[in-house]
Amino acid sequence: xxxxxxxxxxxxxxxxxxxxxxxxxxxxxxxxxxxxxxxxxxxxxxxxxxxxxxxxxxxxxxxxxxxxxxxxxxxxxx
Amino acid sequence: xxxxxxxxxxxxxxxxxxxxxxxxxxxxxxxxxxxxxxxxxxxxxxxxxxxxxxxxxxxxxxxxxxxxxxxxxxxxxxxxxxxxxxxxxxxxxxxxxxxxxxxxxxxxxxxxxxxxxxxxxxxxxxxxxxxxxxxxxxxxxxxxxxxxxxxxxxxxxxxxxxxxxxxxxxxxxxxxxxxxxxxxxxxxxxxxxxxxxxxxxxxxxxxxxxxxxxxxxxxxxxxxxxxxxxxxxxxxxxxxxxxxxxxxxxxxxxxxxxxxxxxxxxxxxxxxxxxxxxxxxxxxxxxxxxxxxxxxxxxxxxxxxxxxxxxxxxxxxxxxxxxxxxxxxxxxxxxxxxxxxxxxxxxxxxxxxxx
Numbered sequence: 001x002x003x004x005x006x007x008x009x010x011x012x013x014x015x016x017x018x019x020x021x022x023x024x025x026x027x028x029x030x031x032x033x034x035x036x037x038x039x040x041x042x043x044x045x046x047x048x049x050x051x052x053x054x055x056x057x058x059x060x061x062x063x064x065x066x067x068x069x070x071x072x073x074x075x076x077x078x
Numbered sequence: 079x080x081x082x083x084x085x086x087x088x089x090x091x092x093x094x095x096x097x098x099x100x101x102x103x104x105x106x107x108x109x110x111x112x113x114x115x116x117x118x119x120x121x122x123x124x125x126x127x128x129x130x131x132x133x134x135x136x137x138x139x140x141x142x143x144x145x146x147x148x149x150x151x152x153x154x155x156x157x158x159x160x161x162x163x164x165x166x167x168x169x170x171x172x173x174x175x176x177x178x179x180x181x182x183x184x185x186x187x188x189x190x191x192x193x194x195x196x197x198x199x200x201x202x203x204x205x206x207x208x209x210x211x212x213x214x215x216x217x218x219x220x221x222x223x224x225x226x227x228x229x230x231x232x233x234x235x236x237x238x239x240x241x242x243x244x245x246x247x248x249x250x251x252x253x254x255x256x257x258x259x260x261x262x263x264x265x266x267x268x269x270x271x272x273x274x275x276x277x278x279x280x281x282x283x284x285x286x287x288x289x290x291x292x293x294x295x296x297x298x299x300x301x302x303x304x305x306x307x308x309x310x311x312x313x314x315x316x317x318x319x320x321x322x323x324x325x326x327x328x329x330x331x332x333x334x335x336x337x338x339x340x341x342x343x344x345x346x347x348x349x350x351x352x353x354x355x356x357x358x359x360x361x362x363x364x365x366x367x368x369x370x371x372x373x374x375x376x377x378x379x380x381x382x383x384x385x386x387x388x389x390x391x392x393x394x395x396x397x398x399x400x401x402x403x404x405x406x407x408x409x410x411x412x413x414x415x416x417x418x419x420x421x422x423x424x425x426x427x428x429x430x431x432x433x
Contacts, residue, residue, distance in 0.1 A: 039404050039405075047207055049172055
């Protein structure tokens, strides 16, 4: 599974990345997490707000720190 | 099939109970809030003069009393305002705002953009993707700017605090003039036809084609959203609030009555531009500036100069410029700063003249 966390590096973006990492460890899925902080790249995904989470090319959330349960859902029933 | 038809009904009964419970807790909460709010003046006096034994009428005494009074007061107001704003904001998303604005003609678009800028939730580091999203979706540049200017200029938390600390007139003036600046500045930028001063990669990026399924929020979700806003925002701004109140307390206790009237008063023509220049490098946020504003007004500073100071602290911050530089060429940033600063100067002079 390929997960991207988009965000220029503000506190919310860092927290989102940390949560995603935690959930991956907890449920033990095989996934790579990439933090995208370059504005041009972020823009190319067409999201409006950061932090955003993209799982296998699908935008799962934008503009807020997701809840742990939400992340679990994305990773388990993708 | 059967389980599919029964489940939503069960779910509904559960959420109805949750709503009732939440309403009950909210009522008790508001009552407690109000009771505590009422005893604050006496509590702060008691803490200062009885517990700490500071002499009544001394400089230190009035500073400390201001601090003990304003800290819980601002925190409590902040709590209520952020929670309320959080719930209102759960009805708005940047995606909806963009869809709404992309079909609007220019002048009407500026007005709607400014109004939506106040309530649409986005954090300042999202300004760039948001800007790109708007521009590539065909929202006119000037309308986009009305949105981007109104968002920090008319801060809904500042609005709530001003209402609580200084009354509805000041709050209304702040909102009215902020909207006026956002609408007119966006309109002027639109007239200047500066589309070619956006960085090239922005217009080349194909960002507009994303569609996301919309989230369905229940009232329970919205209340949680409000709570999250309280935790997030108060967790971030409390330090600014304390610092702001400490500065305000110092001004309140130690600055003599007439001094502010001569520096930030009506009589001196340079007080408004000076307030703007002092405000730009001061990076604070609305919640931290307002206790300072409260103390300055108390010492005889003119409302126009104080408004100008407050608006430049909130709306013309250097970090914001650095973020915007990624998408705007220097000339367009210059125009942005120039137009917003003129708007602030205009508001400052206007209120010094008419009030």
